[in-house]
Amino acid sequence: MNLNTDGLVIKESATGEKDRVVTLLTRDLGVIRAFVRGAKIAKSRSVSATQLLGYSKLSIYRGRDAYIVDDARPEEIFFGLRGNIERLSLAQYFCELAGEIAPRESEAGEYLSLILNAIHLLEAAKRPQPLIKAVTELRLMCLSGYMPDIAACSECGGSGDGYMYFNKETGRLFCSSCGTGNHGAPTGIGVVSAMRHICRSEPKKIFNFNLSEKGLEELAAVTEEYLLTHLQRKFKTLDFYSQLIK
Numbered sequence: 001m002n003l004n005t006d007g008l009v010i011k012e013s014a015t016g017e018k019d020r021v022v023t024l025l026t027r028d029l030g031v032i033r034a035f036v037r038g039a040k041i042a043k044s045r046s047v048s049a050t051q052l053l054g055y056s057k058l059s060i061y062r063g064r065d066a067y068i069v070d071d072a073r074p075e076e077i078f079f080g081l082r083g084n085i086e087r088l089s090l091a092q093y094f095c096e097l098a099g100e101i102a103p104r105e106s107e108a109g110e111y112l113s114l115i116l117n118a119i120h121l122l123e124a125a126k127r128p129q130p131l132i133k134a135v136t137e138l139r140l141m142c143l144s145g146y147m148p149d150i151a152a153c154s155e156c157g158g159s160g161d162g163y164m165y166f167n168k169e170t171g172r173l174f175c176s177s178c179g180t181g182n183h184g185a186p187t188g189i190g191v192v193s194a195m196r197h198i199c200r201s202e203p204k205k206i207f208n209f210n211l212s213e214k215g216l217e218e219l220a221a222v223t224e225e226y227l228l229t230h231l232q233r234k235f236k237t238l239d240f241y242s243q244l245i246k
């Protein structure tokens with residue numbers, strides 16, 4: 001029986017001339033690997049539907065040992081990203097992250113919407129890259145059960161001023177009176193507020209905030225450290241992106 005859903009290609013690997021294997025982040029099945037039967041889908045459609053960052057309406061069925069994409073109607077191919085290596089590599093990092101974090105073979109609508117919004121914003125180039133990166137990293141962590149406990153100081157319940165100490169291992173926060181360097185890294189209050197915004201806002205509003213350029217860089221560094229500390233692995237695409245923006 002066919003299932004209709006929509007999904008983004010987060011990894012592509014070519015196989016034979018007719019078939020391709022892709023990893024998809026889908027709304028209804030989460031992360032899946034699937035064969036795309038070239039013969040069944042008109043050639044031009046099949047190409048854009050099966051390349052990295054191709055977002056399509058999909059008809060999928062479960063074969064004997066794999067999912068098979070029966071039909072794909074491309075909605076977005078994010079062509080505008082191809083001309084900018086920084087933005088493209090950041091989008092590829094988001095894909096690699098989604099492949100690591102998003103659920104497998106179960107509903108993942110929020111993950112898909114987050115990644116699509118992030119890639120849209122990257123393509124439009126209307127929001128700073130560190131902002132898009134920080135929101136995507138921290139919100140993905142929240143969705144997958146790693147929401148930091150940053151509403152207030154863990155000791156006194158105060159909301160802090162100037163700066164607070166954020167502990168990336170525990171995800172806890174300490175105000176400047178209760179904390180010391182042993183409690184975590186000093187983090188500007190603007191960055192703390194942005195993190196609260198990212199964790200708590202409704203999905204439509206998570207990218208809507210402003211911070212100085214320096215603040216955004218600090219924010220993106222904090223969310224990256226928090227993510228890497230908890231996932232305990234490296235991301236090739238992140239290493240590549242970091243080299244580019246050095």
Ligand SMILES: [Zn+2]
Pocket residue numbers: 153154155156157158174175176177178179
């Ligand atoms: Zn305190």
